[in-house]
Amino acid sequence: MANELVREQAIAWAVRTGDPAFDGWEDFTLWLEESPANAAAYDAALLAVAEAAEVLPPVPKADNDDAVPAGGATRRRWLGGAVAASVAVVAALGAWQFTMGTYTVETAPGETLLIALSGGGEIALAGNSSIELDRRDTRVASLQRGQALFTIRHDDNAPFRLTVGDDEVIDVGTIFDVRRGPGGMTVAVSEGEVIYNPRRENVHLVPGQVLKQVEGGAGYRVATIPLDQVGEWRNGRVTFQDAALGDVADDLARATGIAFVAGRREADQRISGSVLVDPVKKDPRTVGPLLGVTVRYTGEAWEIGAR
């Protein structure tokens, strides 16, 4: 079958071009020019292999099913060093994971997903985020990574419980935004009321309040936040209020799908400012003047630093 032959050839080329020593690009071009089907078969083979490689645990070990790496970007270092940066951060799975009664919904950087909860309410998941839900109990969720805006129907008998690592947030019928980043967790409330760690700190948060964990897990502080900034990432804007550069880079990467990092020695520096996501997607350098930071392309990512 002709298709089978094309596929075999495509796989053979994928094996060869995948090696850093490959230099037969002229021959490869000639093969591609034979038929448009060749490029298509090559793409399909490469994607299949890339996706498979990305779900394998970093340390080769069978029977280890809880070590799903978060993204494929680091895997591709030698595949082209500089090259892997911007678009390559695309995580493979913008879809459902499924195990037992719980399942995980994940987004790639730069994408958002709206999850309607049966029985009312919804969860808007920001880019590069992951949340675990339970098919049998729609009043529980666990934010594993990233950020989400929750719009929860009030039910006295069944409060909505969200776990974030070791912390718990109980909502009492409300709209609230939760973010899990390198600097700890942030909960901002837009409507209703939320209780943070009811069995420990038991902090009640009302609209316009934001709770930020202090880095290193040493407590928290509560500040005010303009209501229109709660969950504003859904409208394509990100605002930073006295935010650590590490968190800023994390948020920018999540929203744009572009690799942003903070300079190693500057991750704790704090800045304030606001940017629209779309222009940054077109040119990452625009965050420089808007946030008052330096922007430098390292070959792997866009590194932001204090000015």
Added chain:
Amino acid sequence: MTGLVANESSGLEEVFLANRDRLLRFLKARGAGDAAEDLLQEVWIRIAGRPSGPVSSPLSYLFRTADLLMIDRYRATVQAQRREKAWGETQDGTRPGVSDEPSAERRIIGQEHTRLVQETLDALGPRVSAVFRAHRIEEVPQRRIAEQFGVSLSTVESDLRKAYAALAELKERLDEV
């Protein structure tokens, strides 16, 4: 290409300019179509943003950059299609929401995906599986794998072809679900 400041020291820019036509031809053959010129510009942006440093084979590096760009592009397209499909699924059905069982179960992903990939590789035998992991996970170049395993380079290539073929087949099966 005005307005883009290149790096002085890497020499990639000179090689890029000297081989512009070859790269363009490659991008077209690779399926870029009308976007080939734009993508060539993207290649330029990527090498211009690269930190200076020696590149052992500049022309290969440029081809590889172009190839990866096309892979990323293909990947983004596939992902957009998937997203549309997933979105459509959440909108279907009598009960709105992710708890609609078919939408969750139709996609076997995550830990289940990991298990299937591992089974697929293990079924090919210990060496094929180990060669694949060494190359794709630990990023060992093929020649060094050949040395480590005491086999010829063509054996390594053949092992990788087997693994790739099996994984492509697995993906086809999963996409059909």
